[in-house]
Amino acid sequence: MVLTSTYTASDFSPQPGDLGYGRWGNPTWTALEDAVGALEGGPALAFGSGMAAVSAVLNLVPLGGTVVVPDAPYSGTAQLAGELAAAGRLTVRPVPMADTDVVVSALDGADLVILESPTNPLMDVADLATIIAAARARNVLTAVDNTFATPLLQQPLSLGAHMVVHSATKYLSGHSDVLLGIVVTAQESPELEQRLHGHRTINGAVPGPMEAWLALRGLRTLALRVERASANAAELARRLGDHPAVATVRYPGRPGHPGHELARTQMRGFGAMLSIELNGSAEQAEKVCAATRLWIHTTSLGGVESSLERRRRHGGESKLVPESLIRLSAGIEDVEDLWADLSQALDAAV
Ligand SMILES: *Cc1c(COP(=O)(O)O)cnc(C)c1O
Numbered sequence: 227m228v229l230t231s232t233y234t235a236s237d238f239s240p241q242p243g244d245l246g247y248g249r250w251g252n253p254t255w256t257a258l259e260d261a262v263g264a265l266e267g268g269p270a271l272a273f274g275s276g277m278a279a280v281s282a283v284l285n286l287v288p289l290g291g292t293v294v295v296p297d298a299p300y301s302g303t304a305q306l307a308g309e310l311a312a313a314g315r316l317t318v319r320p321v322p323m324a325d326t327d328v329v330v331s332a333l334d335g336a337d338l339v340i341l342e343s344p345t346n347p348l349m350d351v352a353d354l355a356t357i358i359a360a361a362r363a364r365n366v367l368t369a370v371d372n373t374f375a376t377p378l379l380q381q382p383l384s385l386g387a388h389m390v391v392h393s394a395t396k397y398l399s400g401h402s403d404v405l406l407g408i409v410v411t412a413q414e415s416p417e418l419e420q421r422l423h424g425h426r427t428i429n430g431a432v433p434g435p436m437e438a439w440l441a442l443r444g445l446r447t448l449a450l451r452v453e454r455a456s457a458n459a460a461e462l463a464r465r466l467g468d469h470p471a472v473a474t475v476r477y478p479g480r481p482g483h484p485g486h487e488l489a490r491t492q493m494r495g496f497g498a499m500l501s502i503e504l505n506g507s508a509e510q511a512e513k514v515c516a517a518t519r520l521w522i523h524t525t526s527l528g529g530v531e532s533s534l535e536r537r538r539r540h541g542g543e544s545k546l547v548p549e550s551l552i553r554l555s556a557g558i559e560d561v562e563d564l565w566a567d568l569s570q571a572l573d574a575a576v
Contacts, residue, residue, distance in 0.1 A: 231248035
């Protein structure tokens with residue numbers, strides 16, 4: 227881990243990519259970027275947070291341009307796009323990710339489409355290959371938020387995307403001790419990488435070396451964590467489907483999920499995120515979240531520990547998200563312990 231804000235002059239020559247000052251580059255970032263880039267299949271840039279990465283991507287839209295976004299994306303993405311629209315910087319077209327025809331018809335005249343699949347927290351599945359091909363045919367830039375799937379389960383660049391965005395705060399780091407973002411660009415788009423790099427430098431949207439180092443350490447167990455957490459999520463989704471307090475289980479791995487067949491072909495696994503809607507009120511959902519002991523009642527996701535949250539407790543969450551929806555991030559604990567804790571909380575609250 228290289229902790230420095232400046233480099234001795236002998237390290238510096240004014241060539242692109244050379245280091246001189248800590249905002250321009252850091253060898254620990256580079257190590258992380260090389261690793262994530264290898265997983266996603268293109269050059270990667272690390273940012274100070276997932277939102278710094280999303281912001282850099284939105285900044286690619288020219289003044290007065292149009293961006294197509296999911297109608298219920300990660301709430302920060304919706305908020306930032308909404309603020310840019312309110313300021314007259316760009317126009318936002320919200321679309322339902324699972325309705326491919328609607329997404330494709332919104333691409334005409336757009337400059338950028340941000341895709342999320344599965345979506346946070348509705349777990350909708352987008353037909354990435356079809357939408358990306360349609361966007362490319364219209365000269366629309368494509369960015370896929372791959373935070374939920376991780377590059378182990380889904381590689382959007384291989385489906386033709388120009389960019390992949392990560393909140394590396396989540397699975398890539400995996401231990402809830404880091405804020406970090408990543409943008410990976412397609413191999414054939416070095417100009418995008420250069421623009422994003424320039425944005426990061428001049429906006430100071432840089433990660434700390436300690437964060438990059440922690441993410442590198444987390445990456446070493448990414449495959450094990452994703453495998454175990456996904457297996458836990460699949461088993462919990464199955465059992466939750468039979469619980470009388472649960473009205474709906476949203477998990478692409480369930481055969482009844484509308485995106486199940488698509489996810490089977492598009493993904494290598496269904497991931498460790500799932501959402502449930504209760505046969506009950508927002509208050510009852512809050513009670514469930516408050517009644518768990520092993521599951522941590524908190525925002526964020528993708529850690530080794532299981533966590534849950536009623537998403538509508540955040541004012542910024544989409545109104546398309548049901549009031550009683552609880553988003554679950556399955557961790558790597560023993561699945562029987564997870565079920566015992568979750569089912570007692572559901573039994574007690576509803
Ligand atoms: C958390 C999250 C983000 C934002 O990342 P931060 O690291 O919190 O800034 C973006 N997209 C998705 C899907 C997320 O879950």
